[in-house]
Amino acid sequence: MEAVARASIAASSHARVPLCRRPRPRQRHAARCLQGRRSVACAAAADADVVRLFDAAKLTVDEFVKSGMVVGLGSGAASGLAVQYLGTRLRRGSLTGIVGIPSSVICASEAEKAGIKVGNHEEGAQIDFAFADADVIEEGTLAAVIGRGKTESGQPSFIQEKGIVKSADKVAFIIDNDKYVNGIEGSIPVLVKSGNWIDTAEEIDDLFLGDAEVWRRPSIGTAGPSGGDFPLVTKEGHHVLDVIFTTPIQDLGKVAEGLEKIVGVVEHGIICNTTPYAVIASKGEVQVLDRKSSVIPNT
Numbered sequence: 001m002e003a004v005a006r007a008s009i010a011a012s013s014h015a016r017v018p019l020c021r022r023p024r025p026r027q028r029h030a031a032r033c034l035q036g037r038r039s040v041a042c043a044a045a046a047d048a049d050v051v052r053l054f055d056a057a058k059l060t061v062d063e064f065v066k067s068g069m070v071v072g073l074g075s076g077a078a079s080g081l082a083v084q085y086l087g088t089r090l091r092r093g094s095l096t097g098i099v100g101i102p103s104s105v106i107c108a109s110e111a112e113k114a115g116i117k118v119g120n121h122e123e124g125a126q127i128d129f130a131f132a133d134a135d136v137i138e139e140g141t142l143a144a145v146i147g148r149g150k151t152e153s154g155q156p157s158f159i160q161e162k163g164i165v166k167s168a169d170k171v172a173f174i175i176d177n178d179k180y181v182n183g184i185e186g187s188i189p190v191l192v193k194s195g196n197w198i199d200t201a202e203e204i205d206d207l208f209l210g211d212a213e214v215w216r217r218p219s220i221g222t223a224g225p226s227g228g229d230f231p232l233v234t235k236e237g238h239h240v241l242d243v244i245f246t247t248p249i250q251d252l253g254k255v256a257e258g259l260e261k262i263v264g265v266v267e268h269g270i271i272c273n274t275t276p277y278a279v280i281a282s283k284g285e286v287q288v289l290d291r292k293s294s295v296i297p298n299t
Helices: 002-011 025-064 077-092 105-113 158-167 197-207 252-260
Strands: 070-073 099-102 127-133 136-138 168-176 184-192 212-216 239-249 265-268 277-282 285-289
Touching: 025 077, 025 127, 025 168, 025 277, 025 285, 070 077, 070 158, 077 105, 077 127, 077 168, 099 105, 127 158, 136 168, 136 184, 158 168, 158 265, 184 197, 184 252, 197 212, 197 239, 197 252, 239 252, 252 265
Parallel strands: 070 099, 070 127, 127 168, 168 277
Antiparallel strands: 184 239, 184 265, 212 239, 277 285
């Protein structure tokens, strides 16, 4: 049939129709090899990212966690690696008497699997040290944004995580080098009361007019500004708005201050009223920064 079709086209006196030729065996083999090499390259890059984050997570535990501490356990890839390594040190006996305060249900499950004694976070409870992932950190001020990503349960984890961070005597954010930036763009999650959420969203939109868009976060899939047919509603009945900045933010602290003045805003994903450390994973090294220097000060 294929031969007949080609003969018919060749004999036609009308405009020629290009044939869709199958690749020859050697071409197919080369294509498969190229695809294979790309897959290997992507896997190698992903492995390198994990190694860098693990080095940063390991350093965080080694430098900041001491026996007998109450430790806040963040959510995210880097924090998960730190939890695993903390469990390893407990099993070896090089750390003892650690109580972990998890920032999410998933985090609590991973901590228990790692052999870490898990406690509950209560308002005003003393936490000696906490580590957490950050979606992005503002260069110089070390103000951080958390809560951009969805959790597996659909519930935002940044409320619990932010409470743990604010309760800790010391905090370290573990990030990859490309997340330490000057002039942050992208979304800031904002938790708002459900009653008049549209009014709250409009006030936020007016506050950042021309610089940001305000979308209500959906529980599944993607949606427009209204959150679609399945908006995310927390167990307390609140909505999550994503304030998506399309121009660089010059001062995260001012953004946080503006959000906190709006009626209906319960919480947001900016952490700026702390004195954190940034543990930055980059190729071949891990940097630890505070607001004054690029090394851990003697304390």
